[in-house]
Amino acid sequence: MPIVTIDDFQIEVPEGTTILNAARMIGGDLVPPAMCYYSSLKGSGGYCRTCLVKVEQGSAKDPRPMPKLVPSCRTTVMDGMVVRNETSPEVVEARAGVTEFLLVNHPLDCPVCDQAGECHLQDLGYEHGKLNTRSEFRRRTFEPIDIGDKVKLHMNRCILCYRCVKVCEQITDGRVHGVIGRGDHAEISTYIEQAIENDFSGNVIDVCPVGALTDRTFRFKSRVWYTKPVEAHRNCDKCCGKVRLWYKGEEILRVTARKDAYGEVAKLENGEAGWICNECRFEKKKTSDWVIEGPAHIDDHSVISAHHYESPEGERFGDEKLEQAALPHGEKVERGVGALNPNNV
Amino acid sequence: MSQKLLLKNDHIPGINTLEVYRKHGGYESLKKALGMAPDAIVEEVKKSGLRGRGGAGFPTGMKWSFLAKPEGVPRYLVCNADESEPGTFKDRYLMEHIPHLLVEGMIVSSFALGANTSYIYIRGEYFYVLRILEKAIEEAYAAGLLGKNILGSGYDLDLYVQIGAGAYICGEETALLESLEGKRGNPRLKPPFPAVKGLWDCPTVVNNVETIAAVVPIIEMGGDAYAGIGIGKSTGTKLISASGHINKPGVYEIELGVPVEEFIYSDEYCGGIRNGKDLKAVVAGGSSVPILPKHLILKTAAGEPRLMSYESLGDGGFATGTMLGSGGFIVMDEDTSIVRNLYTFSRFYHHESCGQCSPCREGTGWMERIIKKILDGKGTLADIDLLWDVQSKIEGKTICPLGEAAAWPVAAALRHFRHEFEEYVKNPQSIKDVRHYYRLNRLEMA
Incomplete structure (x- = not known):
């Protein structure tokens, strides 16, 4: 099995593993960010260029460095490969550039998104972007459109990661949506705004890394950090039925698939992705529909965990503290809110 | 008078018909090739030193020998006739006037590669050329030069012409294959390369029109004789599309190694600068290659005369050199505004970016808007630095070479003509003067 060195960490991985997946096996800060790659979607990745890394040594046999930065999500490791991610200034610079490009036409309407x-774009901007925007031109705009009665498309926010196109291609039948136009006017769309009518079409919401595809049953109901995620399941004859419920008080505001540490739909025991059907997602909004398993684990770095569970100091938050944390100039400014001050929301 | 191989008969009336083409020695190479072993043809092409004429200049024989040959899997030859680079129009001329040369080249090359189905992918704007090619192919079928058992050799070949929908990006070989498969013309990630997994996941060779046409004289005269023409590793002849402020714009066939100065000023070729003006700059190989000012295009940085060859034009890297590219030779006289010219190029790349990967999708539009701002007289010195920074963030970060094609002209214009940008920023009035000048000029011409 090939041995690869990423940022001075060595790991032995199975044949055919990509650099990105090898880095994920090591974990930590050396994992390149990925906006378009999605492990359960075949052929995804390679578009967003945020996961570019430098290959200092191609392999043990051919130790020449690769001439350009390579997309780690689509480059397979070779034995003896030496990869630099965060430790290469060139990569850091390139990533900041890509982040800037992704934000050139992004509306930055986080307060209403x-x-x-x-x-993921907020996280990316926060972790890899620059403080100021250098683009002073009008952003390209589209009107938001309804794709069916459950999904809303805000093309302005889209970063064209093609994940939703791959979902419709691979896990639903009869794809009716894709990319039309080209260049920075390319847009995700259905042909003549046709609705996506399919039992699994709601998964496009889960794979969307930004707020381009949102759940119309949840829109404007609550900020996600005021809701409490809970793992639950039910017997569903269409899908695995394993979901995450997002409570506010006693009410279930929305239902999503479970996500893993990289924001992807978590894998089931059998190794397949836990896609959920539209019935589970949109119809079952009563606690009595579900068997509750317990609170969902939310990564420490997420703003969602900030207000419900533990603060970085290990102090538990009550409801009053939650109010307090949302005050302007509060001390609890958490990561992940991107260019906007979370306290303004 | 230099030797002509491709365009030696283009002046003969009716050369676009099979009858006249055969009367002038057409399809003799095919007869010769069918008597050879396919590997021997590949060997001849290798010996000839022929390099891809589409822009990258990769040795054709080597490309052919990379073609994977698994059992039971068909192989394809695809001719890239999606000639869309601004300043390049040589393939159009060739296909329009001597379509049978391309057809013959396709049959010989397909035979050498063992392909039984071949395609010519032609750009959507060349609709009338499509008609010419289809007629030529029809004639070839009727004469038994295509189809089953070609000239009794037992070799079968079907040749199709597929028309694109008018996208520059479909000239990139993997985007071309996607488009040919009926999908959206987005470039594929490489590897796998088309030689292993190309059209419908089968091994495929994609070659430019001129490359395939050049195989005909190579077989006719032999690889060694072809290698004798030209200079160093730039062998044979090359079609150059000369345009811009010259007395005689048009397509010229040159032996590689002609000095650039001779090419611009001699009466055999461009015939000098129009209206007796002075030369300012040249884009030597289609809009995407770096522009060079007069002192660097006529002589290299070392003071050697610059020749029309892959090596000589590339001498000095991008700091003081450029590329032969596809041979789109754009000449600019002393009155040309480099900023305006760059705006035209950048607008083109913005319009043609496929939108698949982010640096090119967002960066091309951004660059265009910054240049527009400078041209509108609203630019600042910081904008010039920003422009440099944006192009450096695109170059080498994209899936296909379109990102580089968009970044290189910007980089070169800033490298060699930064003073013009600064002049526009510091003295916006000068832009108006230029506009005024252009308006007057147009009026005079009318």
Whole structure:
């Protein structure tokens, strides 16, 4: 099995593993960010260029460095490969550049965006972007459109990761949506705004890294960090039925698939992705529909965990503390809210 | 008078018909090739030193020998006739006037590669050329030069022409294959390369029109004789599309190694600068290659005369050199505004970016808007630095070479003509003067 060195960490991985997956096996800060790659979607990745890494040594046999930065999500490791991610200034610079490009036409409407708080672009901007925007031109705009009665498309926010296109291609039948137009005017769309009618179409919401595809049953109901995620399941004859419920008080505001540490739909025991059907997602909004398993684990770095569970100092938050944390100039400014001050929301 | 191999008969009336083409020695190479072993043809092409004429200049024989040959899997030859680079129009000329040369080249090359189905992918704007090619192919089928058992050799070949929908990006070989498969023309990630997994996941060779046409004289005269023409590793002849402020714009066939100065000023080729003006700059190989100012295009940085060859034009890297590219030779006289010219190029790349990967999708538009801002007289010196920074963030970060093609002209214009940008920023009035000048000029011409 090939042995690869990433940022001075060595790991032995199975044949055919990509650099990104090898880095994920090591974990920690050396994992390149990925906006378009999705492990359960075949052929995804390679588009967003945020996961570019430097290959200092191609392999033990051919130790020449690769001439350009390579997308780690689509480059397989070779034995003796030496990869630099965060430790290469070139990679850091390139990533900041890509982040800037992704934000050139992004509306930065986080205060009114339902994805804020669980948005990968916010995380990316916060972790790899620059403080100021250098683009002073008008952003390209589209009108939001309804794709069916359950999904809303805000093309302005889209970063064209093609994940939703791959979902419709691979886990639903009869794809009716794709990319039309080209260049920075390319847009995700259905042909003549046709609705996506399919039992699994709601998964496009889960794979969307930004707020371009949102759940119309949840829109504007609550900020995600005021809701409490709970793992639950039910017997469903269409899908695995393993979901995450997002409570506010006694009410279930929305239902999503379970996500792993990289924001992807978590794998089931059998190794397949836990996609959920539209019935589970949109119809079952009563606690009596579900068997509750317990609170969902939310990563420490997420703003969602900030207000419900533990503060970085280990102090438990009550409801009053939650109010306090949302005050302007509060001390609890958490990561993941991107260019906007979370306290303004 | 330099030797002509591809365009020696282009002046003969009716050369676009099979009858006249055969009367002038057409399809003799095919007869010769069918008597050879396919590997021997590949060997001849290798010996000839022929390099890809589409822009990258990769040795054709080597590309052919990379073609994977698994059992029971068909192989394809695809001719890239999606000639869309601004400043390049040589393939159009070739296909329009001597379509049978391409057809013959396709049959010989397909035979050498063992392909039984071949495609010519032609750009959507060349609709009338499509008609010409289809007629030529029809004639070839009727004469038994295509189809089953070609000239009694037992070799079968079907040749199809597929028309694109007018996208520059479909000239990139993997985007071309996607488009040919009926999908959206987005470039694929490499590897796998088309030689292993190309059209419908089968081994495929994609070659430019001129490359395939050049196989005909190579077989006719032999690889060694072809290698004798030209200079160093730039062997044979090359079609150059000369345009811009010259007396005689058009397509010229040159032996590689002609000095650039001779090419611009001699009456055999461009015939000098229009209206007796002075030369300012040249884009030597289609809009995507770096622009060079007069002192660097006529002589290299070391003071050697610059020649029309892959090596000589590339001498000095991008700091003081450029590329032969596809041979789109754009000449600019002393009155040309480099900023305006760059705006035209950047607008083109913004329009043609496929939108698949982020640096190119967002960066091309951004660069265009910054240049527009400078041209509108609203630019600042910081904008010039920003422009440099943006192009450096695109170059080498994208899936396909379109990102580089968009970044290189910007980089070169800033490298060699930064003073013009600064002049526009510091003295916006000068832009108006230029506009005024252009308006007057147009009026005079009308």
